[in-house]
Amino acid sequence: MEQLKLLINKLKNSPNKIRIAMVMGIAGMILIMISEVIPDKKRAPEPESGSETTSDEADTFRKSTENELRSLLEKIEGVGECEVMVSVEGTTEYVYAQNISRYTDEDADRKSDKLDENIVIIENSSGRQALVRRVIRPQISGVVVVCEGGGDIRVNERVLKAVSTALNISSGRVCVESKSK
Template sequence: MEQKINLKQMVDRLLQGKKTSKIIFIIGIIGILLIFLSSVIPHKTNNSSATSTQETITSEEYTSNLETKLTELAEGINGVGKAKVMVTLENGIEYVYANSQKKSNDNTQDFDEGANKKSTDKNTLEQDVTVIDGKDGKQALVVTELEPTVKGVVVVCEGGGDIKVVENLTNAVTTALNISSTRVSVIQSATIS
């Protein structure tokens, strides 16, 4: 004869038992409710770094921003006066994308009766760029953005005829851009408007 016990009877029996079993039972019920609620309530995830659209700027915008900053820097140096700056780049902005790799090695060996052995190795490497859902659809996940390399800087300024001003300006530009002084040219202007 099979006895059927419903859930209410089981709860009543557990509640009539010892105090510790009541506490364990209540904690278990709360845990089950929390698990249920976590599966029902939608999660808010903070994947702003992964799903944010990468703000890509062009080399021209990068150069223009750099020239503006260098002009402000130059005009802040005593004796320079008004200045104009031109920056040339060796290369544009480069992006390093996240990717997954799959390597496989295949070794085949053939044996002849005359003890001749033939071995063939085949190595394959597959790389796939990681793609994420972005604001404008699917886009590659950028891991690193490499700034362009500065090829040269020309500064035309009112104080370019003074050797001390040229030295101070050259030191400022070479330090700011981490380039050699041979890549910086400071020239005195006739007039700058």
């Protein structure tokens, strides 16, 4: 500790103290830059902007839609056992509730309108989280149904109508085929 005090006193009385301070400052900045470049092994890698979560949610949505549709179609007369594949576009999107306030700011010779938008945060037993106003599911882009009765034109038409009605998609996006034996 004594040596440190002596070193500081020498630096204070040195004619090159400005140069020494600059060198120490540059050395400090270099150390900071190096610490940002070298990865911290203790820190867990951050997921890329939630892309895994949203694709998992879209996959879950697709699979649950396929299961519900399969269950529904197998109850239709003549369909028999079937397999369903649903294609989706996009990912699950969340729309959060916001507090929006508008006000006019007037100075001596100018007037400006200002808008503040803040996401509503709620507290519950699991902590603080944003209030979700609406969840937008991925868009269904197509459906393929392979069923035992798919070769019969009447069954084919009933399946086509049921799928397009249940999923609110055009019948052109639905393909019904007969299952091979």
